[in-house]
Amino acid sequence: MGSCLEREINAFLWLSLITVTAFLLGKLVKVFEFWAKARAIPGPPCPSVYGHCHLISRSSLTDILYKCHEKYGGAVRLWLGPNQLLVSIKDTELINEVLTKAEDKLPLTGRAFRLAFGKSSFFVSSFDKVEHQRKSLELKLGGKLLERARLLPGEILDCIIERAQSTMGKGGIDCEMLSQHLAFTILGATIFGDVFLTWPKAILYEELLMKIAKDACFWASYGVAPFWKQEFWKYQDSCTKLKSLTQELIKECRQDSKSEFLLDFDSHDDMQCEPCGEMISLMFHGSLTMASLIANILTRLVTHLDIQDKIHSEIVMAQKTGRRPDQQNVDIMPNLMATVYESVRLLPAGPLLQRCSLRHDLKLKNGMVIPAAAIIVVPVQLVQTDCSNWGNDAGKFNPCRFLSRTDDGFITNQKELLTGGNSCVIKEPNEFGAFLPFGSGARACIGQKLSVLGISSLFAALIGHYEVRLQPGSESNPKPMMNNCVLQLLPSPQIVFAKRDNGTNEGAVSV
Template structure:
């Protein structure tokens, strides 16, 4: 038995050396050792050559078998290979499952150490929140659980998904610095409507470089343009207003959508946007897509079979086309102007320099298509949030005429010393405080959302938030916390942002103080979170506050905003689509000031 084995082994070794030679002589017709010659890619002629030229090769042995019974050996061999593969597969799957199970057990263990209500069912609280009554008032539900379980609360959204809600300012600050990623859902939501974005992606590492350059760009170049934009936007808005009131009395929401699209369009695309014949259509599509986006984004797999979805997709495609169109117009006007003036630097920086939106590596720059998607994603986020904030400001001003008088007083005071210039808004503390207060009482997005994709977060309090948990900050609870904002926390009161020590009338700054950073003279700390905070905070914050202040200064310089007689004067905050709005949106009118 042992001698036959030795013979067999030596025959194999001999055959291997012959086989190598045979392989060389058979060109490339033999692909690899295989179970059947046809599968191995051996032609019939080659097979005959092979058998006569190398009757004792390894391949020959395998095909013919040592004693001529090759089929039995091959079957046995195939069986062993199959079994080996099955075992490898089984081990890999078991290993992966065990890994997942270990992660799950760890998650449950970590979760059980964070206070929170027990899971009501296998589906956790997601089923509860999907319930209309609770879902509509998610903040109310979070308020109740925070009251019962403390400033950090854990909710199970299913057996594998944990939601952590944080209400304590110090914890929020720490969490927003440490949790640098966003929920993957956010990236998907934007991709569905507008393609790829370098900004609103989940991984912070992927967004970091683009964020940094965009922030520098917005705080420098876009703000420099503020002197030119607001006056023109007010003119356009009022022109449109006149055409709307010929048919209907506009509500603050319609006016705010119009203002938001014009202020963003004119800042980003320059005068080309103001002269563009499709500007109204672009705005209409933005509004329609924005209304539907949140609904369709809730689907894991988009329902391509639904006619309504296909219509939505069509509108997104049309919006993309118009976006390309206005980018083209903006670039054309740059060529006509023949110089890089303020009106087109934004588009230049993106489309030509390629320096604004970076690719994944230094060498990789995005294609024009990807750059257009990035611009649209930015406009979409900016439009939704800015329109919601403008609507809130318009409503507050219409409901509180005394606020308008304070702001008008600031404008008049400035005019006494020099000709009013929109960039002077940096000196108008009361106006700035009105912007912040509107954003505080009605943050466009009621929940800040973050996560840490790869690492657990160890908080100073000793709590560990597991990687992948959804972290939310319920802004209304933080912004209406009596212990932070005082007993009038739920009231609209711009003085919340004006330091008590400010000696100027209604908080207006003198020339010297105003030259400092805008926010340094207002009382803005970690408890104001409408623009987020930490690693992924909004890069448009400074631009929006100054642009809207300039816009309202230009408007209030010439007009008073009034409630239309009979209009509702007690609107309530309600989540509408992706943003919070006041409902019902009051009808407003602009009355020309008598400046005699």
């Protein structure tokens, strides 16, 4: 009886051992397969079991990628660990193909949004889960919302100016702070309607959003939420406060029934999720990226006064010839639009676009295979300042590259007709293969049109009313740096506004 039991235990132990060994062997085979596929991609040899992680911790990833691309060409691999591979693509033809075929995002981004704001379907990793929501959001952000983006800036300017006046002293205004208020207010009013402009808790909302932006990526980088850390609970507390403020705001909007975006959300049968997480996610991503671009444009305009003057003349002309006096006619302001595109070319919101293919290997036309689950990045900051894509002045601020001239004065299209004889027309920026500030392909930004139109209209109103100058003594040669999850030009310059009065100035007045 005893030996029978012994035999059964032995058999069980053997079976368990065989199962575990088979499982581990399976894993090992997969790692070898992964290595074999990755070997065909050019890149530096792996220095240790930790790959190039030590390099990345010492210098910026963009600098490392720059050197690797110089040496190994348009597609480069870097090992981050035994089964963690990063593939960087800098060749514009390959970028196009990769961004179309690699439909998933890295799980980290989705985790950061979920941890902070709860369930949101717009920034999840898997394309299958986001595809449907992308289409319906695209529809919502088009149409009436775009019209609203054109109409808002006049009201918003007054609102921000009042706020800046009450909080600032006599010195200049901090460009970063002002851009943040502007972005936050434009987007808030576009999404939530006019209720947002008079909402007394808007300042608190903005403060909380910025507080969360400072820490979001850090806390999401933990595989398991670090519930043993006190700071983590403080972060969670801010997130909970933001959620309840958003719910309060949504309730007010529903009572007011004037937010078309929200009403549209409510009426959609297929949107069964509570809009709170979705709204905060959009506010978070949209206001941080828009703030970065507004600050970037302001900084360029105060350091390139000739371009500011050109834009002002264009605005004055558009006021005379524009078809809609109630709107900023940005369609007939090619210099302004070119300035927006050139600013976002030189300083995109993030240094890298990131993708992955969670389930399948990615087979490219040139025969290269990127194994499933590899981290794929496009170093957008490098691509957008590369001389081979943009010419020898790639690093210089030159909005003219987005303009085309018709020297013979022949009117070539409707836009030129609208400029009333101005021989400049704006080129379609997305036709430049190396223009990627809003990404491209399967997961491209859905808010591109809305933000370009909203920001251009804002600057049409701003430059129409004010001359913007650097505060004397604030000349500090700012450099691109990561701040609050986005790239910004830091240190942020101090600026002053001089009110224009029918083309003349009344002297520098800080708003």
